[in-house]
Amino acid sequence: MYWARKSFTLLLTLAFVLLLTFFAFRIIPGNPASAILGMEASQEQISELEQKLGIEGPLHLQFFRWAGGVIQLDFGHSIRFSEPVLSLIASRLPVTLSLAAMSLAITLLVALPLGIAAARARGRFADLFISLTSQLGLAIPSFWMGIVLILVFGLTLKWFTVSTFVPWSENAWLALKSLTLPAIALAVPQIAIVVRYLRTTMLEQMNEDYVRTAKSKGLSNANVYYKHVLRNALIPVVTVVGINFGEILAGSLVIEGVFTLPGMGRLLMTAIGNRDYPLVQGMVLLIAFTVIIINFVVDLSYRWLDPKIRLK
Numbered sequence: 001m002y003w004a005r006k007s008f009t010l011l012l013t014l015a016f017v018l019l020l021t022f023f024a025f026r027i028i029p030g031n032p033a034s035a036i037l038g039m040e041a042s043q044e045q046i047s048e049l050e051q052k053l054g055i056e057g058p059l060h061l062q063f064f065r066w067a068g069g070v071i072q073l074d075f076g077h078s079i080r081f082s083e084p085v086l087s088l089i090a091s092r093l094p095v096t097l098s099l100a101a102m103s104l105a106i107t108l109l110v111a112l113p114l115g116i117a118a119a120r121a122r123g124r125f126a127d128l129f130i131s132l133t134s135q136l137g138l139a140i141p142s143f144w145m146g147i148v149l150i151l152v153f154g155l156t157l158k159w160f161t162v163s164t165f166v167p168w169s170e171n172a173w174l175a176l177k178s179l180t181l182p183a184i185a186l187a188v189p190q191i192a193i194v195v196r197y198l199r200t201t202m203l204e205q206m207n208e209d210y211v212r213t214a215k216s217k218g219l220s221n222a223n224v225y226y227k228h229v230l231r232n233a234l235i236p237v238v239t240v241v242g243i244n245f246g247e248i249l250a251g252s253l254v255i256e257g258v259f260t261l262p263g264m265g266r267l268l269m270t271a272i273g274n275r276d277y278p279l280v281q282g283m284v285l286l287i288a289f290t291v292i293i294i295n296f297v298v299d300l301s302y303r304w305l306d307p308k309i310r311l312k
Contacts, residue, residue: 006296006299010296017292018070021281021284022063022066075278075281078278080276085282085283089282092263095165095261096249096252099255100245100252102179103183103187103190104245106184106191107187107190107191108194110187111191114134115237116198118130118195119199120225130199131196135192137192138189138192138196141189142185142188143254145184146182146255146258146259149185150259162259163260182255182261185255198233198234198237201232201233202229211224211229238301239298241298243295245291246291249290268280268283271283
């Protein structure tokens with residue numbers, strides 16, 4: 001029943017996003033075909049482009065035609081590149097997803113130990129230092145951090161080559177190096193958020209009765225912290241990480257511009273600048289679908305983290 005409910009909710013959410021994406025682009029004032037072709041275009045040219053864009057006819061027929069194409073993985077053709085939207089996105093998506101995945105991995109690898117250390121050192125110097133550092137991390141925008149990393153590690157120390165990207169298929173090590181700095185820039189504010197959440201939730205769990213019971217049975221502090229407290233504290237943290245993945249994905253679109261990476265961000269900016277409505281619409285829809293599916297996976301992970309959910 002749990003899987004069925006979650007799957008049904010997922011389908012409803014995807015359908016709502018599909019509907020919202022369609023009407024969001026339809027309520028923009030003006031005719032997209034006229035905006036693309038300019039004032040000197042003839043009515044025949046406008047009608048031809050409207051047909052190509054799928055915006056002729058009644059609104060409900062436009063929606064069903066477009067939604068039917070999306071279900072069949074047909075997002076239309078890009079006006080700027082004269083290629084299928086899906087193939088264009090597929091060529092840029094690996095860069096953006098790799099960047100987001102690396103940023104998330106760095107966030108977890110750094111934030112989890114720091115959050116645990118801050119909670120265990122409550123009120124001491126280590127806790128104060130970690131808290132102040134995380135507060136600073138929250139205040140630093142990712143694009144500014146990216147510029148600093150380029151100046152220090154790219155141009156001054158020359159440890160990394162900036163403004164270039166080597167595909168994974170050509171050289172995995174060089175691809176990893178080209179994504180390291182932008183991934184760190186994206187991860188810094190996320191690390192600060194996760195550290196603060198984990199510290200707070202672990203401190204709350206330490207005051208629960210089961211912790212005193214575990215200690216009274218002779219369990220070591222390390223056993224209590226890592227086997228019991230951490231597992232319960234991770235439940236709200238997993239929720240935050242799932243939400244933050246959407247922010248990481250959105251932030252990667254900006255960071256790609258800073259590091260001139262050939263990902264979804266540059267493609268989206270090109271599509272917006274050229275009023276390529278099919279491409280913009282397809283990218284917005286796929287990004288929204290990705291975030292929704294990630295949060296669906298996060299919801300399912302609760303069954304592993306919280307035995308009470310499995311019992312229900």
